[in-house]
Amino acid sequence: MAKLMEDEVFKAFTTYAAIAILKMMLMAPMTAYYRFTRGAFANEEDVARMPAEERKKKLRTHPEVERVRRCHQNDLESIIPFVLVGLFYTLTGPEISAALLHFRLFTGSRIFHTIAYIGPLPQPSRALSWMIGMLAIFSMAYRVLSIVIVL
Numbered sequence: 302m303a304k305l306m307e308d309e310v311f312k313a314f315t316t317y318a319a320i321a322i323l324k325m326m327l328m329a330p331m332t333a334y335y336r337f338t339r340g341a342f343a344n345e346e347d348v349a350r351m352p353a354e355e356r357k358k359k360l361r362t363h364p365e366v367e368r369v370r371r372c373h374q375n376d377l378e379s380i381i382p383f384v385l386v387g388l389f390y391t392l393t394g395p396e397i398s399a400a401l402l403h404f405r406l407f408t409g410s411r412i413f414h415t416i417a418y419i420g421p422l423p424q425p426s427r428a429l430s431w432m433i434g435m436l437a438i439f440s441m442a443y444r445v446l447s448i449v450i451v452l
């Protein structure tokens with residue numbers, strides 16, 4: 302394990318995986334921020350301390366809160382596969398330049414995806430950033446499978 306931690310590709314992977322995971326985790330406090338500022342809560346107990354006439358009004362969905370939640374959901378659909386496939390890819394011993402290209406493209410694309418989703422920026426900016434992230438994962442998966450495939 303200590304030896305793995307000295308490997309340049311593994312260190313690069315750990316760096317970018319940590320950035321992507323932290324970005325994804327930021328979506329939770331961002332959801333909370335949107336809930337409070339837009340006054341849109343999900344559970345009875347969240348509004349229990351509010352005056353009775355406000356309670357019903359605040360127990361609702363809000364388009365901007367839902368947008369942040371969809372963005373968070375999309376991160377989960379993309380960043381978890383990146384962390385798993387990226388780990389397998391790292392273990393195949395790729396060139397550092399190729400590995401960095403994959404990790405940077407993926408992480409950059411996810412940061413841009415969030416900006417495009419929350420902004421919101423006009424399409425196809427979000428779709429393109431999502432596609433770049435997916436391509437990076439598929440390209441890593443292709444290398445993994447072409448090296449280790451056992452059927």
Ligand SMILES: N[C@@H](CCC(=O)N[C@@H](CS)C(=O)NCC(=O)O)C(=O)O
Pocket residue numbers: 371372374375378427428431
């Ligand atoms: N679960 C996604 C699958 C396809 C996807 O991830 N599309 C990208 C590019 S259009 C996206 O940002 N979808 C919006 C979303 O997941 O809320 C969906 O329902 O749209």
